[in-house]
Amino acid sequence: MYEQKTKETDSSVIEFIENVENLKKREDAYKLLDTFTETTGYPAKMWGQSIIGFGSYHYKYQSGHEGDAPLVGISPRKAKISLYFATGDTERDVLLPKFGKHTSGKACVYINKVADIDVDVLKALISQSVKFLKETYPNGDMKE
Template sequence: MYEQKTKETDASVIEFIEAVDSPKKREDAYRLLDIFTETSGYEAKMWGPSIIGFGSYHYVYKTGHEGDAPLVGFSPRKAKTSLYFAPGDHEREALLAKFGKHTSGKACVYINKVEDIDIEVLQQLIKQSIHFLRKTYPEN
């Protein structure tokens, strides 16, 4: 049976951020921590060894695969900082068009530094993602 790799842990978010090598990435991580906490209304938790997540939801796919994941989150990776939002819909794509310098995948948006992005659009992306996931996967 499939074992989900990325699970919520009891690891310290602050200790994780303090272990980030780059002082600039560490500073950005603290800034994102404040923005995500304030905007989402959820306390930061570590998910797996390197994702800082906010809130959680339980998903069940049509295939029967199910698990838990953070509603939104981020990870200060070596190359770029990954931001985790719900997979794309039209509203997300419209927000990303105004977001600033980034690249994106299905659920991840990658930034070099916080100065490259529009903080108000980031806050809208956080709210939009939470709303989308709560609507798609209502709590039982």
């Protein structure tokens, strides 16, 4: 049976951010923490060892695979800061061209620093991702 690797933990979000070596990246992590908390209304929780997640939902695929994941999240990694949004949301593609300097993958958007992006567009991306997941998984166990 599949064992989900990234799970919500009781680790301290503040302690995690305080251990980010790069001072500027640490400052940006705090800015993002405030923005995500304010925009989602959910408290920050650690997911695994390196993802700060906000809210959660339960997903179940047609294959039978199921699990829990944060609605949105951030991770101040060494190279870039990862921002986690919903996969499959076409609205994300509409907002990203207005976002500022970034690269993106399937679920992640990567930035170098907060100064490179439009924070209002970030708030729209966060809100849209939460809305999309709540609509996509209406019977999911949405929790704080």
